[in-house]
Amino acid sequence: MSPAELLVVDDLSVTYALPRGRQLIAVANVSFTVHKGETLGLVGESGCGKSTISRAIMQLPPPTGGAVVFEGRNLAHLDTAALRRARTRLHMIFQDPISSLNPHRKVRDIVAEPLAIAGMGDAEDRKRRVRAALENVGLDPDQVMDRRPHEFSGGQCQRIAIARALVTEPQLVICDEPVSALDVSVRAQILNFLEDMKAHYHLTLLFISHDLAVVKNISDRVAVMYLGRLCELAPSARLYEAPLHPYTAALMAAIPVMDPDRCRSPSHLLAGELPSPMNPPSGCRFRTRCPRATPHCAAHEPEWRETEAGHFVACHFPLVAPQGATISPARQP
Amino acid sequence: MMDAGLPLLEVTDLATHFHTQRGLLRAVDGVSFSVRRGQTLGIVGESGSGKSALARTIIRILSKRHTTTTGRITFEGRDLLTVSEPDMRDIRGRDIAMVFQDPTSSLNPVKQVGVQIEEVLARHLGLRGRAAQTRAIELLTSVGMPLPQERLHQYPHQLSGGMRQRVAIAIALACEPKLLIADEPTTALDVTIQAQILDLLHRRQKAHHMAMILISHDLGVVAGYTDTVAVMYAGQIVEQASTRSLFRNCRMPYTAALMRSAPNLSDPPHTRLRAITGRPPDMVLPPPGCRFEPRCDDATDICRNRRPALSASDADGTHRYACWHPVASPGASA
Ligand SMILES: Nc1ncnc2c1ncn2[C@@H]1O[C@H](COP(=O)(O)OP(=O)(O)OP(=O)(O)O)[C@@H](O)[C@H]1O
Ligand SMILES: Nc1ncnc2c1ncn2[C@@H]1O[C@H](COP(=O)(O)OP(=O)(O)O)[C@@H](O)[C@H]1O
Ligand code: SF4
Ligand code: SF4
Numbered sequence: 243m244s245p246a247e248l249l250v251v252d253d254l255s256v257t258y259a260l261p262r263g264r265q266l267i268a269v270a271n272v273s274f275t276v277h278k279g280e281t282l283g284l285v286g287e288s289g290c291g292k293s294t295i296s297r298a299i300m301q302l303p304p305p306t307g308g309a310v311v312f313e314g315r316n317l318a319h320l321d322t323a324a325l326r327r328a329r330t331r332l333h334m335i336f337q338d339p340i341s342s343l344n345p346h347r348k349v350r351d352i353v354a355e356p357l358a359i360a361g362m363g364d365a366e367d368r369k370r371r372v373r374a375a376l377e378n379v380g381l382d383p384d385q386v387m388d389r390r391p392h393e394f395s396g397g398q399c400q401r402i403a404i405a406r407a408l409v410t411e412p413q414l415v416i417c418d419e420p421v422s423a424l425d426v427s428v429r430a431q432i433l434n435f436l437e438d439m440k441a442h443y444h445l446t447l448l449f450i451s452h453d454l455a456v457v458k459n460i461s462d463r464v465a466v467m468y469l470g471r472l473c474e475l476a477p478s479a480r481l482y483e484a485p486l487h488p489y490t491a492a493l494m495a496a497i498p499v500m501d502p503d504r505c506r507s508p509s510h511l512l513a514g515e516l517p518s519p520m521n522p523p524s525g526c527r528f529r530t531r532c533p534r535a536t537p538h539c540a541a542h543e544p545e546w547r548e549t550e551a552g553h554f555v556a557c558h559f560p561l562v563a564p565q566g567a568t569i570s571p572a573r574q575p
Numbered sequence: 576m577m578d579a580g581l582p583l584l585e586v587t588d589l590a591t592h593f594h595t596q597r598g599l600l601r602a603v604d605g606v607s608f609s610v611r612r613g614q615t616l617g618i619v620g621e622s623g624s625g626k627s628a629l630a631r632t633i634i635r636i637l638s639k640r641h642t643t644t645t646g647r648i649t650f651e652g653r654d655l656l657t658v659s660e661p662d663m664r665d666i667r668g669r670d671i672a673m674v675f676q677d678p679t680s681s682l683n684p685v686k687q688v689g690v691q692i693e694e695v696l697a698r699h700l701g702l703r704g705r706a707a708q709t710r711a712i713e714l715l716t717s718v719g720m721p722l723p724q725e726r727l728h729q730y731p732h733q734l735s736g737g738m739r740q741r742v743a744i745a746i747a748l749a750c751e752p753k754l755l756i757a758d759e760p761t762t763a764l765d766v767t768i769q770a771q772i773l774d775l776l777h778r779r780q781k782a783h784h785m786a787m788i789l790i791s792h793d794l795g796v797v798a799g800y801t802d803t804v805a806v807m808y809a810g811q812i813v814e815q816a817s818t819r820s821l822f823r824n825c826r827m828p829y830t831a832a833l834m835r836s837a838p839n840l841s842d843p844p845h846t847r848l849r850a851i852t853g854r855p856p857d858m859v860l861p862p863p864g865c866r867f868e869p870r871c872d873d874a875t876d877i878c879r880n881r882r883p884a885l886s887a888s889d890a891d892g893t894h895r896y897a898c899w900h901p902v903a904s905p906g907a908s909a
């Protein structure tokens with residue numbers, strides 16, 4: 243493992259046990275690396291397993307298969323104390339800013355909690371760190387410390403959650419849909435702000451979202467997921483210029499754009515519903531909705547392969563980019 | 576069309592104020608617009624701007640005890656604010672139908688899908704038995720429901736979010752309403768399903784010459800599926816225009832700021848977003864002048880003190896904005 247590889251997710255699988263002995267394979271054989279200082283975006287529709295991956299990385303609960311290697315150590319092999327220490331360097335921000343904060347506690351205690359759990363610093367030192375973290379997220383410590391979450395807007399709660407994630411000065415922050423519950427104007431504030439925090443704290447981010455435009459804006463590289471598996475991973479600009487996986491192209495075509503003259507032909511629409519993860523299609527999981535599917539796709543699962551430096555795809559018939567693209571992103575007229 | 580000249584729905588100076596512990600909350604505060612048959616009006620605005628309150632006022636589903644509504648809502652020549660409750664019950668569902676953001680709230684969790692559709696058909700059209708069942712299957716087919724026949728006997732929780740919304744739309748369209756109000760119909764859905772549902776609504780609307788009010792916080796959704804747009808901010812309409820004119824030629828700084836603040840797929844990664852500072856005002860104590868003034872880069876003293884009225888930007892008066900210092904119009908001819 244090179245020093246640039248801060249987090250390595252290797253062949254990760256997560257299976258949930260359901261009533262009556264049934265099993266749900268929420269994440270299957272997912273591998274990716276997060277390099278120090280980068281933002282890796284992870285996109286996909288709801289239920290595809292994004293949150294399951296982020297929880298598995300945090301070991302909440304640990305994955306049922308594969309390894310999570312953070313700063314060179316397999317997190318599954320750490321004892322409780324070592325894991326607790328690792329968690330001060332690896333933090334998570336959740337989607338719902340309001341319900342992810344304990345409603346009964348004051349902001350000062352919410353933000354200080356990671357320090358308390360990790361046993362970092364004495365009372366004075368903690369207080370100083372909490373104030374600094376709140377100031378850094380643009381909140382006035384004197385005004386907010388003694389208030390409770392319900393007294394704040396969604397955007398402010400997300401800032402508090404970010405202050406809490408940053409108070410131990412972690413290396414890696416996993417942001418699980420951090421702006422999905424926010425309005426466009428507040429969303430832009432928080433996205434800019436995450437970029438500032440990243441520079442200020444020299445952070446590495448794993449940024450999860452179902453919104454491709456948001457992910458493109460913040461990420462250096464982007465991974466696309468469908469029904470528990472990775473479809474494609476590429477540098478952000480490259481992925482949007484020349485998607486190889488039909489699902490990536492379809493996701494892009496479905497994004498509403500602010501152009502009343504854009505032709506809206508139903509041929510861009512991806513047909514069908516997401517299949518149930520309880521009973522995923524054989525072969526390629528996307529084949530039931532894929533315009534390029536052939537019988538081969540039903541019989542064989544496509545391999546994860548690198549088609550050019552840093553561009554990975556799992557598809558038997560990737561789109562030939564850019565000229566012959568059958569499903570080109572809809573932005574082109 | 577019979578009365579192509581007259582709007583189907585005309586809302587005049589409508590205000591809906593909620594009585595809250597902190598005082599009167601002006602959720603809708605002097606709103607006027609009209610919708611013609613066969614047309615889609617988009618209403619955009621951030622959370623809390625009053626979009627849902629406006630929709631709920633039009634179909635009169637707000638509790639009378641805690642709200643005061645003033646103004647006029649003329650639908651086919653009748654003022655909906657004064658028709659009797661039984662008459663309103665007939666209008667609701669038959670002439671005006673609504674689709675909500677969260678289909679689980681409008682569907683009954685303990686009734687089979689088929690039963691729920693057939694109830695509406697019986698109530699408003701007198702259809703029962705075989706005829707109702709056949710019609711229910713037709714409706715489910717028309718909204719793109721996979722395996723419609725089998726769905727009749729399923730309960731809402733057995734369906735995906737997208738399928739539940741299809742059922743809600745099938746129920747809303749059951750009586751071929753003249754006006755459909757869709758309040759964020761796709762906000763809870765994934766983008767690929769959102770595209771399917773919006774396309775479906777658009778096609779049904781064209782086929783039946785139905786009028787539609789499409790409420791969304793997403794300017795992209797509104798751009799693609801509406802004829803005219805009203806932008807709401809803090810309970811008021813701050814700009815309204817034909818969809819093309821709004822997106823090509825917006826005049827109100829808030830509309831412009833909203834358009835700029837969304838990340839654009841054609842920008843390279845790490846492009847800094849042009850965020851709007853602050854957040855919308857408290858609607859119990861809105862600013863006395865322009866309600867956007869605390870967040871507006873172009874604000875001056877007059878903005879703080881006097882509320883700008885909606886004024887026309889073009890010769891025929893269809894593009895209107897409320898602002899003392901409008902954004903320069905590139906195609907200024909008026
Ligand atoms: N029943 C009610 N009683 C008191 N206040 C209410 C009630 N319903 C809505 N409000 C308030 O009225 C204002 C407008 O709310 P509304 O639900 O219409 O916003 P919206 O534009 O639909 O927002 P969103 O995009 O979040 O759906 C808000 O300040 C809201 O808190
Ligand atoms: N605790 C759980 N028990 C059983 N199934 C779960 C649990 N959490 C998630 N799932 C299922 O696992 C799949 C992936 O879920 P999730 O990771 O939350 O997706 P995403 O974050 O991409 O929306 C879904 O089918 C979901 O219903
Ligand atoms: S493997 Fe086949 S079904 Fe899967 S995405 Fe590629 S072409 Fe489509
Ligand atoms: S009236 Fe003044 S404060 Fe309001 S939008 Fe126009 S310039 Fe800005």
Ligand SMILES: [Mg+2]
Binds near residue numbers: 293418
């Ligand atoms: Mg999730």
Ligand SMILES: [Mg+2]
Binds near residue numbers: 626627758759
């Ligand atoms: Mg609403």
